[in-house]
Amino acid sequence: xxxxxxxxxxxxxxxxxYIFCSASVGLAQEQESIFSETRHxxxxxxxxxxxVLQELFFLLQDIEEMxxxxxxxxxxxxxxxxxxxxxxxxxxxxxxxxxxKKNTLKEVLQLYQRRxxxxxxxxxxxxxxxxxxxxxxxxxxxxxxxTGALLEELDERKQILQEEKNQLDSILSSMEEKQEELRGAxxxxxxxxxxxxxxxxxxxxxxxxxxxxxxxxxxxxTEAKKTLTDSIARFSDxxxxxxxxxxxxxxxxxxxxxKGSMDEETFNQVAKEYLTNQNVEFHxxxxxxxxxxxxxxxxxxxxxxxxxxxxxxxxxxxxxxYGMPLTDESLKEIFKNGEVKLNLEPVLYGNExxxxxxxDGYLEITSKISFF
Numbered sequence: 001x002x003x004x005x006x007x008x009x010x011x012x013x014x015x016x017x018y019i020f021c022s023a024s025v026g027l028a029q030e031q032e033s034i035f036s037e038t039r040h041x042x043x044x045x046x047x048x049x050x051x052v053l054q055e056l057f058f059l060l061q062d063i064e065e066m067x068x069x070x071x072x073x074x075x076x077x078x079x080x081x082x083x084x085x086x087x088x089x090x091x092x093x094x095x096x097x098x099x100x101k102k103n104t105l106k107e108v109l110q111l112y113q114r115r116x117x118x119x120x121x122x123x124x125x126x127x128x129x130x131x132x133x134x135x136x137x138x139x140x141x142x143x144x145x146x147t148g149a150l151l152e153e154l155d156e157r158k159q160i161l162q163e164e165k166n167q168l169d170s171i172l173s174s175m176e177e178k179q180e181e182l183r184g185a186x187x188x189x190x191x192x193x194x195x196x197x198x199x200x201x202x203x204x205x206x207x208x209x210x211x212x213x214x215x216x217x218x219x220x221x222t223e224a225k226k227t228l229t230d231s232i233a234r235f236s237d238x239x240x241x242x243x244x245x246x247x248x249x250x251x252x253x254x255x256x257x258x259k260g261s262m263d264e265e266t267f268n269q270v271a272k273e274y275l276t277n278q279n280v281e282f283h284x285x286x287x288x289x290x291x292x293x294x295x296x297x298x299x300x301x302x303x304x305x306x307x308x309x310x311x312x313x314x315x316x317x318x319x320x321x322y323g324m325p326l327t328d329e330s331l332k333e334i335f336k337n338g339e340v341k342l343n344l345e346p347v348l349y350g351n352e353x354x355x356x357x358x359x360d361g362y363l364e365i366t367s368k369i370s371f372f
Contacts, residue, residue, distance in 0.1 A: 049210075050323070050324075052203070052210060053210065053213055053214065053217065053324070054324045054325070055199065056196065056199065056200075056210065056214045057214070057217060057221075057321075057324045058324075058325075058327065059192055059195060059196045059199065060196070060214065060217075060218055060221075061326065061327045061329065061330045062192050062327065062329075063189060063192045063193060063196070064329075064330070064333070065327070065329040065330075065333075066185055066188050066189035066192060067189060068329075068333065069181075069185045070182065070185045070186060070189065073178055073181050073182045073185060074182065076178050077175065077178050077179065077182065080171055080174055080175045080178060081175070083171050084168065084171050084172065084175070087164060087167055087168045087171060088168065090164055091161070091164040091165065091168060094157065094160055094161045094164055095161060097157055217321075217322065217324075220322075221321060224298060224321070225330075225333065225334060250262065256368060256369055257354060257366050257367065257368055257369060258366065258367050258369060259364065259365070259366045260364070260365050260366075261362050261363065261364040261365075262362060262363055263284075263361055263362040264282060264283060264284045264361050264362060267282050267284075267362075267363065268281060268282055280292070280293055281293075281294065284358050284359060284360065284361055284362055284363055285358070285360055286358070286359060286360050287303055287357075287358055288301055288302070288303055288317075288358060289301070289302065289303065289304075289358050289363070297320075297321065297322040297323060298319070298320075298321055299319060299320045299321075300316050300318075300319040300331075300334075301316070301317055301318050301319065302314055302315050302316040302317045302318075303315055303317065303358060304356045304358070306353045306355075306356060309352035309353060310345040310352060310353060311345070311353075312353070312356060316331050316334070316335060318331070319331050319334070351367050351368055351369055352367065352368050353365070353366075353367055353368075354366040354367055354368045
C-alpha cells in the first residue's frame with residue numbers, strides 16, 4: 001500500500017505541474033498564430049537587435065509594475081476613505097452621547113448646588129419614623145452614587161472619544177502616505193514611459209522596426225501571462241486524476257520511510273502519455289527544476305519547499321520569455337492568483353512528507369511512515 005501511495009504522490013506532482021504548464025500553452029490553436037508569429041520575428045533578429053528589444057522589454061515590465069502599484073494604491077486609498085467615513089460617523093455619535101451625559105451631570109450638580117448640604121440634613125431630620133429615616137438616607141445615598149456613576153460614564157465616553165479621534169488621525173496620516181506613494185508611482189511610470197520614448201527616439205530610422213517587434217512581444221506576453229495566472233486556480237482538482245502509472249516510479253522501502261524517484265526522461269514520457277500531447281519539457285538539475293514551454297518560449301526555474309508536512313510548494317526563482325529575462329515583479333504577477341501548491345494530504349494517509357530533492361536528472365521524494 002505504501003508503494004501505491006508514493007506512486008500517487010509522484011504522479012500528483014507530475015499532474016499538478018503539468019496542469020500549471022499546459023494551461024500556459026492551453027491557448028493552443030487560438031494562440032498558435034500569435035506565438036508562431038512572434039517566434040518567427042524574433043528568430044530572424046541579430047544579437048544586437050535582441051539586446052535592444054530586451055532593454056525595451058525590461059522597460060515594458062517596469063511600466064506594468066508601476067501600473068499595478070498604482071492600481072493597488074488607489075484601491076488602498078478607496079478603503080481608507082471608507083474607513084474615514086465610518087470612523088467619522090462613530091466619532092460624531094460619541095461626541096453627541098458625550099455632550100448629553102455632560103449636560104445631565106451639569107444639571108445634577110446644579111441641583112445639588114442650589115439645595116446645598118443643609119437641605120440633605122433637613123430631609124433626614126424631617127423623617128417621622130425610623131423606617132422613614134432609613135428610606136431618606138438611602139435616597140440621598142443613591143443620588144450620590146448616581147452622580148458618581150455619571151462621572152465614571154462621562155470619563156469613559158471621553159476616553160472612547162479620544163480613541164476614535166486617534167484612530168481617525170492615524171487613518172488620515174495613512175491616507176496622506178498612500179497619496180504620496182501614488183504620486184511617486186505616477187511619477188515613476190511617467191519617467192519610465194519617457195525613458196522608453198527617449199530610447200525609441202535614439203533608434204532614429206529603426207524606431208518603427210523595434211516598435212513593431214515590441215508591440216508583438218507585448219501582445220504575446222499579455223496573452224501568455226493571463227493564461228499563466230489563471231491556470232494556478234486549477235490545482236484543486238490535481239489529486240482527482242485516475243489511471244496512475246504505478247510502474248513508472250522507482251520505489252524503495254526502508255525502515256520507517258518510503259522513497260520514490262523518477263528520472264527526467266521518464267517524467268517527460270509520463271507527462272505526454274497520461275496527460276496531453278502539449279509540448280512541455282521538464283529538466284532537473286541539482287536543487288532546481290526548469291519548466292520550458294517551447295511554443296511560447298517561456299521558462300521558469302525554481303525549487304520545492306515542504307509546507308505543513310503534506311504540501312509541496314513551488315518557489316519560482318527566475319524566468320524568461322522568448323529568451324528575455326523576466327523581472328521579479330513579473331514573476332510575482334504570474335503567481336498572483338495564488339502560490340503553486342500541491343496538497344498531498346489525501347494520499348499520505350496520515351503520514352508526512354520528509355524530503356523533496358531535485359537531483360541532476362531526477363526527482364526524489366520521501367515520506368515518513370507512521371505506524372501509530
